[in-house]
Amino acid sequence: MTETTDDLPPQAGSGEAISVRGVGKTYAAGAGPVRALMPTDLEVEPGEFVVLLGPSGCGKTTLLRMLAGLISPTEGTIEIGGRPLFTGRDATPARDALGSLGFVFQAPNLMPWRKVWRNIALPLEAKGIGRAERKRRATELAELVGLGEFLDHYPKQLSGGMQQRVAIARALIHRPSILLMDEPFGALDAMTRDTMNLLLQKLWQDTGKTVVLVTHSISEAVFLADRVVLLSHRPGRVQDILDVDFQRPRDLTVSAEPEFGDLVSHLRGQLGGQQ
Numbered sequence: 001m002t003e004t005t006d007d008l009p010p011q012a013g014s015g016e017a018i019s020v021r022g023v024g025k026t027y028a029a030g031a032g033p034v035r036a037l038m039p040t041d042l043e044v045e046p047g048e049f050v051v052l053l054g055p056s057g058c059g060k061t062t063l064l065r066m067l068a069g070l071i072s073p074t075e076g077t078i079e080i081g082g083r084p085l086f087t088g089r090d091a092t093p094a095r096d097a098l099g100s101l102g103f104v105f106q107a108p109n110l111m112p113w114r115k116v117w118r119n120i121a122l123p124l125e126a127k128g129i130g131r132a133e134r135k136r137r138a139t140e141l142a143e144l145v146g147l148g149e150f151l152d153h154y155p156k157q158l159s160g161g162m163q164q165r166v167a168i169a170r171a172l173i174h175r176p177s178i179l180l181m182d183e184p185f186g187a188l189d190a191m192t193r194d195t196m197n198l199l200l201q202k203l204w205q206d207t208g209k210t211v212v213l214v215t216h217s218i219s220e221a222v223f224l225a226d227r228v229v230l231l232s233h234r235p236g237r238v239q240d241i242l243d244v245d246f247q248r249p250r251d252l253t254v255s256a257e258p259e260f261g262d263l264v265s266h267l268r269g270q271l272g273g274q275q
């Protein structure tokens with residue numbers, strides 16, 4: 001079915017809940033099975049910002065990729081807005097649940113021969129949406145991520161942070177209610193990363209989407225999250241869940257507050273050199 005033009009603002013509608021019940025993953029590797037994630041329960045509220053933190057190899061990406069429907073759990077169930085993500089016996093995710101999900105990887109994975117707006121609009125081509133509508137929606141999103149002036153640029157003309165903004169806009173183009181982000185700023189320098197954290201917080205506040213983000217950075221986790229979910233060393237399991245109550249919007253000076261330092265120290269202690 002072809003989507004038509006509508007009058008919705010670019011990212012109207014609030015986030016949906018994610019329900020993870022008994023979800024675990026064992027990979028069938030050549031040298032024998034690898035238990036990446038123990039059966040895990042996690043309820044993410046609509047519009048909540050949850051950060052997954054943990055040592056390398058604890059299964060953060062594995063959990064996020066299962067939430068995205070990219071790989072299937074070995075056991076357990078995932079619901080997106082109350083709809084099961086995996087319905088049958090096979091590993092194929094349900095299309096209606098998938099439509100709620102946008103995914104951002106560490107690398108922007110842009111097509112170098114496409115202009116910014118055509119990279120952002122790429123997912124709409126498969127839906128058969130016409131050029132004028134694709135450009136209209138891509139333009140709105142480019143403006144939302146601060147790239148309104150760069151619609152006709154090519155990726156190589158953009159900095160790393162700008163390229164990642166394009167990737168975020170592309171993940172939002174089909175109006176998902178949930179944004180899943182795997183180390184989205186891991187490859188950026190510290191200053192650009194700060195800017196991107198502020199942009200992401202604003203985007204999240206303006207759109208009301210649910211966000212689940214994976215990071216290695218304790219301070220990024222505390223800055224962004226409503227809740228930090230700490231996973232233990234492989235095989236991963238939930239070791240701790242921390243509420244982060246700083247007022248929104250947060251600015252970068254929040255990291256100078258004693259409570260911020262306390263949370264970072266607490267998490268560092270929990271990780272105990274595992275990172």
Ligand SMILES: Nc1ncnc2c1ncn2[C@@H]1O[C@H](COP(=O)(O)OP(=O)(O)OP(=O)(O)O)[C@@H](O)[C@H]1O
Nearest residue numbers: 027029034036055056057058059060061062063234
């Ligand atoms: N396709 C795969 N086949 C076999 N083992 C895998 C596969 N993918 C991941 N693993 C293993 O599962 C475990 C969890 O991997 P995962 O990438 O989820 O961890 P992570 O916490 O995201 O790590 P990092 O922080 O280093 O990115 C690791 O031991 C990894 O080697």
